[in-house]
Amino acid sequence: MSKEELKKVSDSKTIKKVKKGEPLFEEGEKLNGVFCVRDGVSKLSKLSANGKDQIVKLATKGEVLGQRSVIAEECTNLSAIAVNDMEVCFIPKESINNTLQSNPNFTLEVLRHMAHDLKEADDVIVNMSQKTVKQRIAEAFLYLKNNFGEDEDGFLALTLSREDISNVVGTATESAIRIISEFKKKGFIHTSGKKVGITNERKLAELVEGF
């Protein structure tokens, strides 16, 4: 397995703590290694021409950041910023390249993983261009529930600011806030401060599908 292989490598490497809001790396940098998330969540985002960030991915425990840039030998096109306090380990690119050279199964495993990611990217493109903001926000909440779970009080375990939510779905912050209010009024979700809990998952799912 890719993750196990990676873990084996990573266990021998440097561990680093990153505080909430701090960057692991920023758009345009040349990375000399990859980061493996041991704890916490990082948002991967890209600055658009109009000055807004677009969040492309939320990476959590076990995920690897920066491997695409290292493998393609290009500067990174994304910034990685900690959404909450994180613990990551750093694996220098020499180590990655060695493993890629010497361990064909590892390479193949990484390849499979990337092929899968590419298919997911297609889905994101379709969602972004064919779904309304309302649908994308509903989908984002379902995604957060499925991927990060809920806390003991029934709120989404990963709390994002309204601005981050708007940057995930690609809309104005005010629009996102308005739709969140609407969902609350309709009883799809409940909130407490910036925390959001899903009240009616079925309704949200129906909305995503276009009802």
Next chain:
Amino acid sequence: MSKEELKKVSDSKTIKKVKKGEPLFEEGEKLNGVFCVRDGVSKLSKLSANGKDQIVKLATKGEVLGQRSVIAEECTNLSAIAVNDMEVCFIPKESINNTLQSNPNFTLEVLRHMAHDLKEADDVIVNMSQKTVKQRIAEAFLYLKNNFGEDEDGFLALTLSREDISNVVGTATESAIRIISEFKKKGFIHTSGKKVGITNERKLAELVEGF
């Protein structure tokens, strides 16, 4: 090089002709091989919930279709339809898998290529979510010029229907047509039937950048 390797393999395999409008494969199919484009152009699209196609990529000579599904061992998430008459060759998945197993350099090359594609996918996501329809259409024309060139009369060598253009940028056909008319009126482009030529590349580029 990936392409040379692939060509070597592909030369020994079956060649197939596909007429304009015909599918190479359709969304949801399990592919038992990949297609290498020898001539013509194919659109890779995905049907969205609202019944509209989103074109995710236009593949031309030298490009390979279906490798992601074969590598990830999943059903394809895209349909591939010929935009004009095509000639493709088919490479069975056993052949691909053999090469992946036996030729680590080939695998690494494919991996590099995919890493690059993934970065491009990020750009598309940002474009789709942060740019206006007008900007995306301008960008599409520049893309067509850069990737497919122009004919002897100064028209884009690849002629897409208005509907295809709207499916590339993710908008309603009428909206695309309206914006094309506007561009024509402003002297950014000129048209003849469904053919489009770029008159003022600079203006289009500025528009994309947000002026």
Next chain:
DNA sequence: GTTAAAACATGACATTTATCAGTTCTTGTT
């Protein structure tokens, strides 16, 4: 605890985009 800054929220309005309903132009066929 107080306080300033940041985040959240809402209203009013402008802009963009989609939808529907037609008309005109092209194209391929007979």
Next chain:
DNA sequence: AACAAGAACTGATAAATGTCATGTTTTAAC
């Protein structure tokens, strides 16, 4: 050449989304 079918186009209007302005709540620092 006539014709039918599909594509391209246009107008009117509705719906979605963005922007600006402003007030309220939350958060974090002292």
